[in-house]
Amino acid sequence: MDVLGLQAFIQIAESGSFRRAAMAMNLSQTALSHRIKKLEADIGLKLFQRTTRTLALTRAGQDFFPKARDMMARLGALYEDLRIEGRKAHERVTFGCLGSLGELYLPRVLRIFRKQNPDTQVVIYDEHAAMLSERVAAGEAQFALTILGTQRWAEKQRVLYEEDFVAAVPADHVLADRSHLTWSDLAGHSLARISTTTSHGVILSESLADVADQLNWRYDVQRTYMAGTLVLAGLAITVLPRAAIPVSDRVRVIPISNPTVKRTVGIISQEGVPLPPKAMQLHRILLREIAQAQKEQR
Numbered sequence: 001m002d003v004l005g006l007q008a009f010i011q012i013a014e015s016g017s018f019r020r021a022a023m024a025m026n027l028s029q030t031a032l033s034h035r036i037k038k039l040e041a042d043i044g045l046k047l048f049q050r051t052t053r054t055l056a057l058t059r060a061g062q063d064f065f066p067k068a069r070d071m072m073a074r075l076g077a078l079y080e081d082l083r084i085e086g087r088k089a090h091e092r093v094t095f096g097c098l099g100s101l102g103e104l105y106l107p108r109v110l111r112i113f114r115k116q117n118p119d120t121q122v123v124i125y126d127e128h129a130a131m132l133s134e135r136v137a138a139g140e141a142q143f144a145l146t147i148l149g150t151q152r153w154a155e156k157q158r159v160l161y162e163e164d165f166v167a168a169v170p171a172d173h174v175l176a177d178r179s180h181l182t183w184s185d186l187a188g189h190s191l192a193r194i195s196t197t198t199s200h201g202v203i204l205s206e207s208l209a210d211v212a213d214q215l216n217w218r219y220d221v222q223r224t225y226m227a228g229t230l231v232l233a234g235l236a237i238t239v240l241p242r243a244a245i246p247v248s249d250r251v252r253v254i255p256i257s258n259p260t261v262k263r264t265v266g267i268i269s270q271e272g273v274p275l276p277p278k279a280m281q282l283h284r285i286l287l288r289e290i291a292q293a294q295k296e297q298r
Contacts, residue, residue, distance in 0.1 A: 002038065002039050002042055003072075003075070004035055005035050005036065005038055005039030005042070006039065006068050006071070006072055007025070007072065008021065008025065008027075008032055008035040008036055008039070009036060009039055009047060009061075009064075009065075009068060010065070010068055010069050010072060011024055011025055012032070012036070012048070012055075013057060013061065013065050016055060017055060018032055018033065018055065036048065045058075045060040045064075046058050046060065046061075047060060047061035047064065048061055091119065091120055091121060091278070092120065092121040092122070092123060092278075093113075093120060093121070093122050093123070093142065093276075093278045093279045093282050094122075094123040094125070094140060094141050094142050094279075095122075095123075095124065095125070095141050095142055095143050095144060095145070095279065095282065095283075096124070096125040096126075096127065096131075096132035096135050096136065096141040096143070096144030096145070096146065097124060097125070097126055097132075097144065097145045097146070098126075098127075098128070098129060098132065098145065098146050098147060099126050099223065099224065099225065099244075100224050100240075100241060100243050100244030101145050101146070101243065101265065102124070102126055102145075103243075104243045104293070105145070105286065105289055105290055105293065106124070108289055109282070109285050109286050109289050110122065112285050112289075113281070113282050113285055116281070117278060117281070120278055122282070125140070125141050125144070128198045128199060129146045129147045129198070129199035130198075130199065132144040132146045132268070133146070133155065133268065136155060136268050136269060136270060137155065137270070139270065139273075142269065142275055142276065142279040143267055143268065143269040143275060143279065143283055144267065144268050144269075145265070145266075145267055145286065146199075146265075146266070146267075146268060147199045147200070147203075147263050147264065147265060147266075148264045148265070148266040148268070149199075149203075149264060155268045155269065155270065155271055156268065156269050156270065156271045156272075157266055157267075157268050158266050158267045158268075159264060159265075159266045160265050160266050160267065160287075160290055160294075161264075161265055161290075161294055162262045162263070162264050162265070163241045163242060163243060163262060163263055163265060164241070164242060164255065164260060164261070164262055165203075165204070165239050165240060165241055165242075165256065165260075165261040165262065165263070166239065166240070166241075166242050166245065166253050166254060166255055166256055167181050167186070167237055167238075167239050167253070167254045167255075167256045168227075168228065168231045168237065168238050168239070168240060168245045168246075168251050168252075168253060169231070169237050169251070169252045169253075169254055170231055170232075170234040170235075170236075170237070170250065170251065170252075171249065171250045171251060171252055172234065173189075173234070173237065173252075175189070175237070175254070176252045176254075177252075178254055179254070179255075180254065180255050180256075180257070181254050181255070181256045181257075182256065182257055182258040183208065183211045183214070183215070183256065183258060183259070184211065184214060184258070186214075186215060186237060186239075186256075187214040187215065187216075188216065189216065189237055190216060190218040190219070190235065190236045190237065191215055191216055191217050191218060191219070191236055191237050191238065191239075192217070192218070192219035192220075192221060192226075192227045192230045192231070192235070192236035192237070192238040193217045193219070193220060193221070193227070193238065193239070194221060194222070194223070194224060194227060194240070195220055195221065195222050197222075198222065198223075199263075200224065200240070200241070200244075200263070203261060203263055204239065204261060207259055207261040208259070208261070210259075218236060219235070219236050224240050224241075224244040227240060227244075228240070228244070228245060228246040228251075229246075231245075231246075231250075231251055232246060232248060232250055232251060234250075239256060239261070241263050267283070267286075267287075
């Protein structure tokens with residue numbers, strides 16, 4: 001569609017003069033004439049009847065004028081809507097974060113970000129790793145703090161650290177006083193596991209193929225929070241990344257090995273798509289706070 005030609009046509013029809021239209025559009029009359037000639041050539045119809053003294057719309061021009069004006073008005077409204085949406089996007093950050101990682105890092109990170117950006121809206125997708133990957137791929141989340149290893153090929157990954165899975169044991173359990181456990185030690189005890197439809201569940205399932213038959217997974221849950229709740233209630237032992245285990249004097253955290261199971265924590269974003277300024281600012285704060293937290297743990 002020849003938008004420049006349409007603008008010229010509407011301006012001339014409204015002003016009734018090439019000279020006045022050229023002045024209103026800050027163009028030379030020659031440039032304006034070129035635009036009209038190109039438009040008429042594109043549509044194959046004459047829109048103006050010109051003599052040395054008069055200018056009038058042809059019948060085709062008369063029919064086309066209200067439609068062209070309406071078309072340009074709707075295009076202008078659509079453009080303005082997009083501009084408003086663009087401004088809102090610059091004032092909003094959308095990112096994803098695995099629940100257990102969010103509980104660990106986000107309160108401090110978001111307090112810092114809000115102090116620096118009090119009017120910026122922050123949208124947080126606190127979902128499992130596969131869904132976070134989909135959010136990033138679709139552009140709904142600008143980046144995500146998650147478990148690496150289940151992402152799409154078109155996503156950029158930044159490894160931050162590795163974290164061991166450990167046993168969370170009720171404080172009054174017979175194994176609670178142990179300083180170290182193996183998976184064989186858990187045989188015969190009630191266990192709660194994260195479903196194999198989640199990234200944590202997949203990691204455990206793939207790592208424990210040799211000992212799976214020895215374990216009594218009495219409870220199968222979808223979220224780490226529920227697994228921790230069952231431990232707090234004294235109903236089961238669970239095995240989770242250390243950061244996902246609730247801090248309580250009713251829970252003992254015990255290293256577990258043979259095999260040792262780990263998860264890799266990192267940040268994903270769309271490959272080749274730079275983060276907007278506000279998202280980049282939040283991204284940097286998150287990286288800094290995670291680095292500081294890891295340093296304090298050493």
